[in-house]
Amino acid sequence: MIRLLLALLLLAAPAAAQAPRPATPPLTAALSTDTVEITTGFTGASVLVYGATDRLIGAPDGDEILIVMWGPPLPMVVRRKVNLLGFWMNGPSAAFPEVPGFYAIAGTHPPWELLPEDERRAGRLGLEVLPLRATGSQQPAFRAALLDLKQGDRHWLENLPVEVSGGRLFSARIAFPDTVQTGEYRTEVLLVRDRRVVARQELFLRVQRVGSAARIASVARQLPLVYGVSCILLAAAAGWLGSILFRRS
Amino acid sequence: MQVYLPIAEMSVDALWLLGIGFGVGWLSGLFGVGGGFLLTPVLILIGIPSPVAVASGANQTLGASVSGLIAQWRRDNVDARMGLVLLTGGFVGSALGVQLFALLRKLGQVDLAVALFYVVVLGTVGLLMVRESVRSIWRRRRGHAPVRLHEHTWLHGLPFKLRFRKSRLYISVLPPLMVGFGIGILSAVMGVGGGFMLVPAMIYLLGMPTSVVIGTSLFQVVFVAANVTLLQAWQVGSVDIVLTLLLLAGGVAGAQFGAAMGTRLRGEETRALLGMLVLTVAAGLFWQLVRRPDSLYVVGPLP
Numbered sequence: 415m416i417r418l419l420l421a422l423l424l425l426a427a428p429a430a431a432q433a434p435r436p437a438t439p440p441l442t443a444a445l446s447t448d449t450v451e452i453t454t455g456f457t458g459a460s461v462l463v464y465g466a467t468d469r470l471i472g473a474p475d476g477d478e479i480l481i482v483m484w485g486p487p488l489p490m491v492v493r494r495k496v497n498l499l500g501f502w503m504n505g506p507s508a509a510f511p512e513v514p515g516f517y518a519i520a521g522t523h524p525p526w527e528l529l530p531e532d533e534r535r536a537g538r539l540g541l542e543v544l545p546l547r548a549t550g551s552q553q554p555a556f557r558a559a560l561l562d563l564k565q566g567d568r569h570w571l572e573n574l575p576v577e578v579s580g581g582r583l584f585s586a587r588i589a590f591p592d593t594v595q596t597g598e599y600r601t602e603v604l605l606v607r608d609r610r611v612v613a614r615q616e617l618f619l620r621v622q623r624v625g626s627a628a629r630i631a632s633v634a635r636q637l638p639l640v641y642g643v644s645c646i647l648l649a650a651a652a653g654w655l656g657s658i659l660f661r662r663s
Numbered sequence: 664m665q666v667y668l669p670i671a672e673m674s675v676d677a678l679w680l681l682g683i684g685f686g687v688g689w690l691s692g693l694f695g696v697g698g699g700f701l702l703t704p705v706l707i708l709i710g711i712p713s714p715v716a717v718a719s720g721a722n723q724t725l726g727a728s729v730s731g732l733i734a735q736w737r738r739d740n741v742d743a744r745m746g747l748v749l750l751t752g753g754f755v756g757s758a759l760g761v762q763l764f765a766l767l768r769k770l771g772q773v774d775l776a777v778a779l780f781y782v783v784v785l786g787t788v789g790l791l792m793v794r795e796s797v798r799s800i801w802r803r804r805r806g807h808a809p810v811r812l813h814e815h816t817w818l819h820g821l822p823f824k825l826r827f828r829k830s831r832l833y834i835s836v837l838p839p840l841m842v843g844f845g846i847g848i849l850s851a852v853m854g855v856g857g858g859f860m861l862v863p864a865m866i867y868l869l870g871m872p873t874s875v876v877i878g879t880s881l882f883q884v885v886f887v888a889a890n891v892t893l894l895q896a897w898q899v900g901s902v903d904i905v906l907t908l909l910l911l912a913g914g915v916a917g918a919q920f921g922a923a924m925g926t927r928l929r930g931e932e933t934r935a936l937l938g939m940l941v942l943t944v945a946a947g948l949f950w951q952l953v954r955r956p957d958s959l960y961v962v963g964p965l966p
Contacts, residue, residue, distance in 0.1 A: 452667060453667065454666060454667050454905075455665060455666065455667060455674075456665075456667040456674055457665040457667070457674045458674070488964065489964065489965035490962055490963070490964060490965060491962070491963055491964070491965045492960055492961070492962050493960065493961050493962075493963070494959055494960050495956050495959050495960070495961065497955075500953050501775065501779075501952050501953060502952060502953070502954075502955070502956055503772065503774075503775040504772065504774060504775065504961070509965055510965075511965065555960075556960070559958075559959075559960035559962070560960075560962060562958075562960075563958070563960065563961075563962040564962065592665075592667065592673050592674040593672060593673045595672075623669065626669075627667055627669040627905075628669075630669040630670070630904060630905065631669040631670065634669075634670055634896070634900055634902070634904075635900065638896055638897045638898075638900055639893075639896075639897050641896050641902070641904075642892060642893040642894075642895075642896030642897050642902065643893065644904070645722050645892055645896055645902050645904050645907065646722070646725060646889045646892050646893060648726075648904060648907075648908065649722050649723065649725045649726030649729070649892070649907055649908075649911060650725065650726060650729045650885075650889075652726050652908060652911040652912070652915060653725070653726035653727060653728070653729030653730035653731075653733070653911065653914075653915055653918075654729055654730065654733060655915070656726075656730045656911070656912075656914070656915020656916060656918065656919065657729075657730040657733040657734055657915065657918070657919060659915070659916075660915060660916045660918075660919035660920070
């Protein structure tokens with residue numbers, strides 16, 4: 415029996431050596447879910463981006479991982495308050511027509527340690543290299559304020575950690591606040607080696623309202639008059655019902 | 664318990680909203696005001712975007728006032744004829760007020776204009792009410808005979824006189840029309856029903872007896888708030904029905920308690936309390952305007 419197996423192995427060995435070895439992909443990644451559902455009880459959600467690499471992560475001159483996620487674009491305007499006769503009012507403003515509503519970047523190291531600036535700029539890796547083109551006032555203070563405020567409300571996240579286990583498995587948790595926008599979210603997982611991106615994988619995620627929240631929002635958008643009349647009737651009915659339920663006279 | 668608001672696109676604590684609704688509803692029943700002047704600033708304070716706060720506040724005011732109106736109607740405290748005259752002026756005024764609001768928006772100064780409107784109107788109304796009610800409480804304590812129901816001024820010399828039986832008035836329709844018109848403008852700009860302005864205007868300008876003032880103002884507030892709700896839902900799309908209904912659930916309970924309590928309070932005391940409340944809100948908003956903001960920059964979606 416053993417002899418037979420050995421013979422088979424001997425026969426098979428050269429054949430295996432000749433056939434092209436099935437290439438192990440240098441990087442595989444996935445999302446824990448492909449839809450985030452906003453229900454009536456939604457308080458925010460988090461998504462796990464995970465995957466594995468072919469070579470060891472984090473070893474000296476080993477591989478590094480960068481994960482970046484974009485939400486749909488959301489035009490923003492930043493206004494500066496000015497004091498006029500003792501009152502604070504909105505003064506000059508700058509509009510940012512093409513900024514992501516959500517942006518998160520995670521990495522085994524901060525992106526500026528892993529990649530040269532031109533590469534980061536091309537891949538939009540890191541908040542400081544995001545192309546925030548402004549119309550209106552061009553002062554850099556507006557850009558700084560936008561970065562500040564968007565990070566403050568957790569819509570733009572930077573320096574999120576990537577956990578590595580067993581040297582080759584990686585994962586990062588990206589949290590959406592409850593004010594997250596609906597739409598398509600794109601995730602890019604990058605494998606960095608020697609200050610170059612050697613492999614990348616794109617993943618997609620959809621944030622959508624479901625259940626009664628979705629129905630209310632769609633009626634309000636598509637049939638605003640019907641919605642307005644229903645709001646009036648519902649509020650009046652609730653008030654009338656209340657005056658019966660809580661009658662105290 | 665967190666609940667997601669589909670139009671505001673955020674989640675808030677439902678218990679908070681119920682509590683706010685109850686407090687505002689209580690005031691609504693007690694004073695005969697919709698409570699919008701209090702509700703809208705509070706909603707903005709807890710982080711609801713201002714357009715949603717204004718629109719849903721008007722919607723809530725409508726519901727809360729319906730319940731107050733029913734309570735008052737049952738006590739036969741509504742002068743429907745006066746209410747209709749006020750309402751005619753109110754619809755014209757609010758239609759013009761919406762145009763004014765659009766103009767301010769174009770100029771980019773809606774926030775400032777609304778806050779200034781609030782401070783000036785609430786401050787004036789509050790001061791007048793406190794002064795008058797303190798004076799009449801003082802007069803009563805000193806045992807003087809009550810003054811005449813109302814002073815006769817040039818307002819009473821105007822044509823188109825009409826008899827308002829419940830209000831025991833025989834006056835021209837022009838003053839109530841003007842009052843309704845002015846409050847229509849203000850309520851469109853400030854996003855409130857306008858009861859807190861209407862109550863003193865009815866007492867001091869028209870000379871209506873306090874007993875019918877509250878019910879009649881609720882009558883006007885219900886329809887003006889309905890108008891604002893419809894316009895906001897239709898043109899801005901910022902009425903959040905989930906927010907409204909949560910506020911109302913607390914509000915309808917509060918309104919009944921308030922209305923029951925209001926019948927036990929004397930008119931002067933009620934007016935003094937309402938005046939002080941109005942002044943407090945005005946002072947708070949004034950402070951918001953003059954204090955150095957935490958952040959010199961604000962970010963918002965591009966209109």
